[in-house]
Amino acid sequence: MTYQLETAAHPERLRRVAIDPVSRVEGHGKVTILLDEQNKVHQVRLHIVEFRGFEKFIQGRPYWEVPVMVQRLCGICPVSHHLAASKALDIIVGARKLTPAAEKLRRLMHYGQILQSHALHFFHLCSPDLLFGFDSEVAKRNIVGVAAAHPEIARRGVLLRKFGQEVIRVTAGKRVHGTGAVPGGMNKSLTVAERDELLKEIYRIVAWSRDAVRLIQKMHIQNPGLYNSFGIFRSNFMSIVGHNGDLDFYHGALRARDDNGKLIFDDIDYQRYDRYIEEEVRPWSYMKFPFFKSIGKEHGWYKVGPLARVQNCDQISTPFAEHERREFVDYAGGSPMHAPLAYHWTRMIEMLHAAEVIKDLLHDDDLLGDNLMVSGERQMEGVGVIEAPRGTLFHHYQVDENDLITMANLIVSTTNNNQAMNEAVRHVARRYLHGREVTEGLLNHIEVAIRAFDPCLSCATHALGKMPLAVELVDPEGQPIHELRRS
């Protein structure tokens, strides 16, 4: 199986440009581009260079440790791993239906996570590109540059993220790596004081989230030539969908559509996900390539995340976000939108929905209840699936009679988007680099395409001095002729 521009016919004769690691994404990635002497692009690959190895790391550990341990995967989205693992282990302890208090507390935690992650991504990872331009001055193209030129936008970004972190802190016990969810339920509810503190802020958070949707919508409308076509490729898409086809980040059934929006499968219990999805290993990347079994490797790959979710659901249950979803669908003209930059628009619709759901939950007294745990008949295997900020996240465990983990399989959101990100990068390379002299601004176009997916490429060691960005230009003989490095 080969994809266009994935593998060059004669790589030994080509010049190699490496972007290593990709900047402003979570974790480490590397893009290599092979060019000939006329700067024509022959091969483009997004490599994941850090081997996660987490599935092995947790084998042999007691299952009840897992919801806390898996958070070590990531400093940006630990709540998603915490909850996906907890949902899988709910099945192991026979807790197929949680108490209303426990489920609502988990939802509150998760929607706080969606809010803070989407705010961080939009305001602090992508707004520099969107506000200043993809090839603007590199020293200015960062959050500090945004704070200087657009202080109110930067301030709102900080406070939106801070609010989401507070929601996580009161539900999980800590801002990062809490312990709120346990197999079978939750170990704490909200106090009246905690709820009232959040209620003071939530209406402002909803208002700012509405403004954020308008900001990105305006960018699309003002520059459709760029936003509707940059890095575009068509693909299938997948997410979980909640009750009655609602957008739901916490629980639902699997639904997939083809590039025209036609259903491929629907209402699938995710305990049986492995009947529908298979993962392919390719020798040049540590990250697997999932695809729908019914379609096969070549055409069965798909995208996940905000752009998939907002177009896969039938409606959104909260009024402001549903209004914005309809605006987006109308703009797309009745067929699925595939432009990667539309991820930003849909991400902001989701942030608004998360804010509205948090507002509604904070008015629900179930959050203060103390009936938090259930159990049932012990099982040996369980799957937990959640819509993490970046897309569908699968945790699958098998446990022995001594309560030790014997098998773990994780399909993280970024893995689900692996082929899609590679396709976006190849499209941008063809459109912007082909036949031209490579500059920092042009290389940033590649990074903009990757960032639209908000990938999390396995965190999170960050020690001072450990995350430089190196751009290497290598001639056809393999000799480095130029290197840029920033740290």
Added chain:
Amino acid sequence: MTAPLVVFAVGNPSRGDDAIGPVICGRLAKWLENEKLVDRVELIEDFQLNIEHALDLRNRELALFIDAGEKTPAPFVFAQIHPSTAISHTTHALPPEAVLQVYRQMEGREPPPAFVLCVRGEGFELGAEMTQAAQGGIAAAMVLLERLILKPSLADWCA
């Protein structure tokens, strides 16, 4: 009441010497309790520094950032830092100087005097144990930290 000194300790406890920050944070917490100084110092432990940490600088007299370092001088470096726009390419983990800069631009005033204590680490692999060298660095850093916290003034920290 806000503690006059805030200490940020960052790192991933599951990645070998990246745990230097969290380990120091744990030891400091015990020491502060024994010395009855908990109301003088707020400890904030996190995986990474990020934008919202600028809000934790409000109403402080001093700030200290503790982190592991790769290829930095052993056993540690202790130095005053200042707001800077010359930041990393990544904003999912800001360097301390950028946190100070975000504070300056959000609040419209200078941040409190701030210092970084960077303890050298040798290995950062997932699941790895902390190295002997890092443990030695932590022990040396604790001696300095206890002295600094007992004299929390800019003049003493610069001396």
